[in-house]
Amino acid sequence: MTDLLLQISAVILAVSIFIAVYRVAKGPSMPDRVIALDNIGINLISLVAVVSLILETTAFLEVMLLLGILAFIGTVAFSKFIEKGVVIERKRD
């Protein structure tokens, strides 16, 4: 029963990632794509959590934290590039 629920939730998460991939490909503007990529990252964290429950292991717990940190840093870098044109400034005035 729990196994079936976990598999159903994994499928739902995969479908939501697929919809976000559609938004990345179709998105008319650049911020749409960045938000969709952030969405994919967060859904991937949930998918890793569900998969680690299915496999009954705790070896993937660090992967979830790692994905959260990397998704945050990547989104910040993309947003800064869209807003200012540079990612790392030499001297902020």
Next chain:
Amino acid sequence: MKSNDVILQTATKFVLFIILAFSVYMFFNGHHEPGGGFIGGLMTASALVLLLLAYDIEMVRNILPVDFKLVTAAGLLTAVGTGLGSFLFGVPFLSQTFDYFTFPVLGELELATALLFDVGVYLVVIGVTLTIIQTIGEDQ
């Protein structure tokens, strides 16, 4: 262009220490569980990248006046030094050993010489990553 990044900078001040603590945890976790010098060094480097994103290169140079090429060299020297240290005990190059020690507060700990080699990997990864990013980040 005048801009106001107060939310990003305030969030960075808190998130930075969480990422650094996580990287140290990953570094010391590497002997028995997933983790190790490579991923620990990458997480420390990504914490410093977040600092570079929220502030600028000059400020990061002021608060961290380190030449990262020297960090790479120090890491390589540490790794080679742990290999050469095994000659002191008359065993082949890069032989590793471990033992259990009892500390006053922490209790019994397993200390392995592989940790010293991991320190070298950690320093090399931080040095190479930040050298690449700072070199690319300077736009002339």
